[in-house]
Amino acid sequence: MMLKSNYVREVVNRALDEDLEWGPDITTDATVPIGQHGTALVVAREAGVVAGLPVAQVVAEQWALRRKLDPGTITCEHMLDDGQRIQAGETALAISAPIREILSFERVLLNFLSQLSGVATHTRRWVDAVEGTGAQIRDTRKTIPTLRKLQKYAVRCGGGVNHRMGLGDAALVKDNHIAATGSLGLAVERIRSADPDITIQVECDTEDQVQEALDAGVNLLLLDNMSPRQVANCVAAIHQAGAKAEASGELKLSNARAYAETGVDYLAVGALTHSSTVLDLGLDLG
Numbered sequence: 001m002m003l004k005s006n007y008v009r010e011v012v013n014r015a016l017d018e019d020l021e022w023g024p025d026i027t028t029d030a031t032v033p034i035g036q037h038g039t040a041l042v043v044a045r046e047a048g049v050v051a052g053l054p055v056a057q058v059v060a061e062q063w064a065l066r067r068k069l070d071p072g073t074i075t076c077e078h079m080l081d082d083g084q085r086i087q088a089g090e091t092a093l094a095i096s097a098p099i100r101e102i103l104s105f106e107r108v109l110l111n112f113l114s115q116l117s118g119v120a121t122h123t124r125r126w127v128d129a130v131e132g133t134g135a136q137i138r139d140t141r142k143t144i145p146t147l148r149k150l151q152k153y154a155v156r157c158g159g160g161v162n163h164r165m166g167l168g169d170a171a172l173v174k175d176n177h178i179a180a181t182g183s184l185g186l187a188v189e190r191i192r193s194a195d196p197d198i199t200i201q202v203e204c205d206t207e208d209q210v211q212e213a214l215d216a217g218v219n220l221l222l223l224d225n226m227s228p229r230q231v232a233n234c235v236a237a238i239h240q241a242g243a244k245a246e247a248s249g250e251l252k253l254s255n256a257r258a259y260a261e262t263g264v265d266y267l268a269v270g271a272l273t274h275s276s277t278v279l280d281l282g283l284d285l286g
Contacts, residue, residue, distance in 0.1 A: 003054060003153050011150065012058045015108045016066065025104040032100045038285055040102045042093040042113065044086045045280035049124045051082050051157035052116030055150065056093055056109045063105040074101060083120070083157040092281065099285065106283050115147075116154040117279035123158025123272050129253055135260035135267055138163045138246065142270040151273045160272060170199040172222070184209065188216040201246070210234045214241045222268065225249035232262035239263065 042056070060074045074097035079090075086092055092113070095102055126137040137160040143151045152162045164170035171191045173184065181187040184202060191200055201220040202213040207230070213221050214237065221238055223231050223245055231247050238245045247259045248268035259267055 003149065005058075007149055008055055008058050009062060011146065012055065012062050012108070012112075014146070015111065016059070016062060016105070019108055025100075028100055028103040032103065034098075034100065036099045037097070038099045038102070040095045040097075040099075040106075040283050040285050041091045042095070042110070042281055042283050044088055044090050044092060045282055047085070047087050048117055048121035048279040049158050050080050050084055050086050050092050050113075050117050051120035051154040052113045052150070053078050053080070053082050053093060055112045055116065059105055059109040059112065060095065060097070063101060067101065069101070073097060083159075085124075086117075095283075102283075102285070110281055110283060112150070114278040114281050115144075115276075116150060116157070117281065118276045119151050119154035119272060120158035121279050122276040123155050123160040123269075125253060126256055126267070126269055126272070127159035129256040130260035130267065133257065133260035135264055136161050137272070138266045138268050139272045140268055140270040141166070142274040144273070148273075155272055158272075160269075161266075163268065170201065171195075173200065173202045175203065175205065184212050185216045188213075188218060203248075204234070207234055207237075210237060214238065214243060219243040220246065222246045222248055223264070228255070228258045228262050231259060231264055235263045 057076050060076050064074045074095065077094040079094065080086060080092050123137060130137065139152055139155045139160060140163055148165065152165065155162060164172065173187050177187050178184050181190065188200060188202065191198065199220065200218055201222055202218045203222040203224050204210045204213055205224055210221060219242065221243060223234055226234065226247070235245045244265040246266035246268050247264045251259060251267055251269055256267060
């Protein structure tokens with residue numbers, strides 16, 4: 001579940017630039033004496049799953065670099081690991097530093113931790129809902145612009161798995177591609193000609209399209225806006241052909257298990273990244 005350090009630093013610095021665009025922290029600089037040192041705890045106000053602690057560490061590190069602070073001036077102690085459950089009142093992170101520094105980078109740090117922990121928590125609810133069925137919860141490309149890698153990392157922290165990261169690491173043939181090309185089979189043929197080794201998934205709205213995709217040799221099918229009964233019928237044929245199936249479109253937490261029990265391999269849940277509520281975390285000075 002590792003994140004590339006260069007990417008994290010880039011994202012963190014964009015966030016710090018955003019906060020400092022109009023100048024330094026006037027409130028803190030005017031009210032907190034220079035040299036006052038303390039400890040702050042990042043505490044959960046509600047139960048959930050933690051994600052983003054390494055990102056929070058980078059926030060502190062990049063802030064220290066900007067302020068030209070001596071090494072060790074800001075220290076962060078992780079009380080949990082990403083992917084672990086946290087209870088209301090439990091501490092995720094302890095920060096020891098000059099209070100001026102803590103209060104100035106606090107919001108950026110909490111924004112990352114709360115957002116990513118919210119994604120991980122939401123994902124875990126879905127994973128728990130289908131536990132024991134064999135189905136895996138998968139994300140989509142419906143992510144916050146520029147935060148895709150972080151959000152997909154948070155999905156993994158919550159027990160989910162990632163779909164394609166971008167446009168080029170896998171092919172996904174949708175209805176508009178078929179309409180523009182003229183047929184499902186021709187769309188698949190052209191993709192194979194362009195890249196013989198690329199994974200190809202085809203979105204299917206009907207059982208006839210499923211058979212057409214199987215006839216074209218597709219080994220990953222996306223069953224869109226089908227009922228659990230329709231999905232079950234399609235999954236039988238898909239698995240018989242040695243392919244895998246993913247359900248999407250009509251999924252909710254309340255019906256996740258019904259879809260998972262059809263034998264489908266994946267449930268595609270765009271809401272993991274586009275609609276997760278942040279986890280309520282607060283920073284309290286000791």
